[in-house]
Amino acid sequence: MRLETLRQGRRAVALNFGAISHLLKLYGSGGPAPRVAGRFAELAVPFLLFRQTEGTQSAQGNTERNRSTVKDRLRKGKPRRHSSVGAATIFGLAVLALVDLVPVYLVFRQALAPEADSVAWPLHWWPSRLSLANLSHLWQGQPLxxxxxxxxxxxxxxxxxxxxxxxxxxxxxxxxxxxxxxxxxxxxxxxxxxxxxxxxxxxxxxxxxxxxxxxxxxxxxxxxxxxxxxxxxxxxxxxxxxxxxxxxxxxxxxxxxxxxxxxxxxxxxxxxxxxxxxxxxxxxxxxxxxxxxxxxxxxxxxxxxxxxxxxxxxxxxxxxxxxxxxxxxxxxxxxxxxxxxxxxxxxxxxx
Amino acid sequence: MSFRSRFRLTAWLLALPALIVLALQLVPLASAFRTALTNEHGQFTLQHVVQVYHDPLFLRAVRFNLLIPLASVAIEAVAGVGMALWFHELRRGKSLWRTVALVPFALPEIVYLLTMKLVFRQHGYLNSLIVSLAGNNAAIGWLSPGSPLAVAVLIAVDAWRVTPLVFLIVLAALEQMPESYLDAARVDGASRWQLIWLVQIPLVLPALLVALAIRAVDAFRIFATPLVLVGVQQVPVLTSVAYHYKVEANDPAAANVAALTLAVALLLGTALALGLARRHTAQGS
The missing domain is CATH 1.10.3720.10 (MetI-like)
Structure with a gap:
């Protein structure tokens, strides 16, 4: 176990400092594409690291690992000892979605609402009507x-x-x-x-x-x-x-x-x-x-x-x-x- | 000329143009040192350095430039590992939720900061929510000048944006770990907490350290977050002070002193960390 820890540690360090490319190469060799793009550079690193672990697990020739995969497969469907898909999980996921997605919605809401909506207090969470006034700044006045x-x-x-x-x-x-x-x-x-x-x-x-x-x-x-x-x-x-x-x-x-x-x-x-x-x-x-x-x-x-x-x-x-x-x-x-x-x-x- | 030597020559010639990237960094860097360390007659002087190092704004920036990154990285470590352990247990819809968790990180930085501004400003959505629930006097000055709360919000905003990076790297390490380790520990009668503390966390520690190393470098270079959310004067950091000296005070020498202070500290820190990592790796093998 101790040996395995060291091996993993060395691997992780080598993965990072040796070259970030070692992870990114998987991109070329056909790991499934990351679904989320955007801030891609930094995003790609962990994502591909992740894909790698998913993809190469069975290909590693590690019998122990293979056995555990098979076991996992057999176990699927049966309830796991520690499965806790209960209220806590649902609550956690709801909070996550709220904190991550609502701010993005707010940008859309702010961009597509008429100027008058910003004067209201407390703010409306829903635009009173859809308006392209903000977008029209792009070509009106001093065009952007x-x-x-x-x-x-x-x-x-x-x-x-x-x-x-x-x-x-x-x-x-x-x-x-x-x-x-x-x-x-x-x-x-x-x-x-x-x-x-x-x-x-x-x-x-x-x-x-x-x-x-x-x-x-x-x-x-x-x-x-x-x-x-x-x-x-x-x-x-x-x-x-x-x-x-x-x-x-x-x-x-x-x-x-x-x-x-x-x-x-x-x-x-x-x-x-x-x-x-x-x-x-x-x-x-x-x-x-x-x-x-x-x-x-x-x-x-x-x-x-x-x-x-x-x-x-x-x-x-x-x-x-x-x-x-x-x-x-x-x-x-x-x-x-x-x-x-x-x-x-x-x-x-x-x- | 043999094929081999012609091949080598071509390879070198193809590699050389890329060295422009070094020139584009080292030439400005050299120029920065010259501007920072010479007076108008081109003689060596420490006057700019002394002047900047006595500026209260700069001294506050140094403190914030230590506090914010360290606090932010600490939060990321805890939140990242926590989320990874939690997601590891998720059975359904894992990739969907992983995508949701990645959203702050996937947004362009300025867009993410704009969303945070919409939420946290005085007449923002968070206060709007509080007011509509608890009445007009309940509004909180999340980003108000000089309050420790503003610093806390900055740290949280900075940490939340990059927690997904730590989270993903740790999750990858967790998924890679053979289930049999956990089975063995369970057979020996380990409790859930013992599984986490004695098996899972020690085994993901190397990956976590790598993630935090990547993150720490970025954390110390923090620039846009305090600038966009509260401005240079409220919560200065070294980068935004350099920007202030350069653009608002029109004092390039001072700007270079501030920016170089950070650059030199980071280069030394990275060299030290790499050296330590190398020695550690050498001992491990």
């Missing part, structure tokens, strides 16, 4: 569509450059030991440094380059690359490492160079992982607050814009923008199942 487009543009550009720079490095890390040993340092540094410590000096450095408060957010893209590139490296590293070497060797034997092999053999074979990285980086950039607050003083992306409207007490407009912010993650959740299912069926290794 520009901010939405800026957010989209910054996130897209960050995703593109992170992948363009990070995926080749991830491949190199998977194929060359010296590169591999250097990657954790890069990853840990960007994970530990507070964004504010970069953002404050970076704003001063961006001013002479005319990238500070750039109308297209180019300076912000540079800042977001410090978040995006490590994610791209770690994820693609995990994907390429799991790719059988024979696949690439076959291409070399057929006369393809290293670059061609990477572009036309390895990359298509790991496109599920790369797609996951793309989604993740996009959402990270889309949600990012600190850099955006300091670098985009007047040309604001959505998170600092929501902050300003909150500061000025315009919670209706802030809520309307918050609904917009939830859109990409929602689309990801809806699209995820299909994407992953396709990635599974066309996977080279499994094909």
């Amino acid at each position: 569509v520009g901010n939405v487009l800026l957010s989209l543009f910054v996130a897209s550009l960050t995703t593109f450059f992170s992948l363009a720079l990070g995926v080749p490095a991830g491949w190199a890390a998977a194929r060359l030991r010296q590169v591999e040993s250097a990657t954790p340092t890069v990853a840990i540094l960007s994970r530990v440094l507070p964004p504010i410590a970069i953002a404050v000096p970076l704003t001063s450095l961006l001013i002479p380059l005319h990238l500070y408060n750039h109308p297209l957010g180019l300076g912000l893209v540079l800042a977001h690359l410090t978040i995006g590139i490590p994610v791209a490296i770690l994820l693609s590293y995990a994907g390429f490492r799991d790719l059988p070497r024979e696949l690439e060797e076959a291409a070399y034997v057929d006369g393809a160079g290293t670059l061609r092999t990477l572009l036309f053999v390895s990359l298509p074979a790991t496109r599920g992982t790369v797609a996951a990285a793309a989604i993740l980086i996009f959402l990270l950039s889309w949600d990012e607050f600190t850099y955006a607050l300091l670098i985009q003083l007047t040309h604001r992306t959505l998170p600092p814009l929501i902050y300003y409207f909150t500061e000025y007490g315009e919670l209706g407009t802030a809520s309307a923008l918050a609904l917009l912010m939830l859109l990409p993650a929602t689309l990801v959740i809806l699209g995820m199942q299909r994407l992953i299912a396709r990635g599974l069926t066309t996977g080279v290794v499994k094909g």
Whole structure:
């Protein structure tokens, strides 16, 4: 038992510090997609850890574990000794749902209710009527569509450059030991440094380059690359490492160079992982607050814009923008199942 | 050139562009040190450091920057393990409830903070509920300036958002544990509490420590939560004070001193923790 504890402990430490990618690789190798997207980067880690334990339990070759699974299966249906699906459980779940879901409902309620509802006290929990007045701020008065487009543009550009720079490095890390040993340092540094410590000096450095408060957010893209590139490296590293070497060797034997092999053999074979990285980086950039607050003083992306409207007490407009912010993650959740299912069926290794 | 050496060369060339990520962090960092430690003539000086370290706002920020993260991580540990033990026992609808539990974590940070603002502000929904139940005088100043209650609310809001992370990692460790361990303990006559304290918690401890390590780094970097909910002056933390110096007081040197204080402390702390973990792992094997 003591030995097992140590083994588990070592495994957990290795899982974490060795490379977060070790968990994330499962994404590429076809664990069922996480149902909840959103704050994806950090979310993905525990979720995939979880999926891993579910998926590999029987594959571990641990007879004891297998036996217990069988026992569990036999036991299903019979009441367990400690099953307590009673009032306490129901009460607990109700509280959980209340605390987690009601605040989200309130954003919808605030965004879709007329301005007059905010004057009432005590507040109504249900809007007196549905109103698009808050949403209409997007195109009326000082239109906010520009901010939405800026957010989209910054996130897209960050995703593109992170992948363009990070995926080749991830491949190199998977194929060359010296590169591999250097990657954790890069990853840990960007994970530990507070964004504010970069953002404050970076704003001063961006001013002479005319990238500070750039109308297209180019300076912000540079800042977001410090978040995006490590994610791209770690994820693609995990994907390429799991790719059988024979696949690439076959291409070399057929006369393809290293670059061609990477572009036309390895990359298509790991496109599920790369797609996951793309989604993740996009959402990270889309949600990012600190850099955006300091670098985009007047040309604001959505998170600092929501902050300003909150500061000025315009919670209706802030809520309307918050609904917009939830859109990409929602689309990801809806699209995820299909994407992953396709990635599974066309996977080279499994094909 | 042999295939092998050409291959190595290509791999290195492909890896190099990614080093821009290091440049994007180290160049600003170097510039931050220069701004923080030189005067207008470019000479070395500690005047900015001395000035900032005597600022009452900064000193309050240091205290809050210790109190809030430590309290928050402690709550996450207890709540995360508690929820994991509870969910482990759930028989039906586990994945649905897991999804519900993840909601605060899945929201973009600013959206989550907006929801909390809607709930906790003076004319927010929580006070509205209290008033409609207990009358007009019962309203509570959850986020009112200078009250310890505001700090408590901040800690709770921060902890609640990331408890799902701890919860999921611990739950994963629990699910991984063979049922036979529990069976063995039951045969030996262990009570429910003994099962939890003597079997389950010791076995998930490594996973819990990992989760808390990940979380602690983020907790010390706390920025948006106190800024959005109560503002810099009410509950300052190092990051928001740096933001205040930079944007509101227009004093980049002071801002860099505050931000670097946190950055250096975190880097040292992480290096120490990694070193300890490595030594511990080496002894274990």
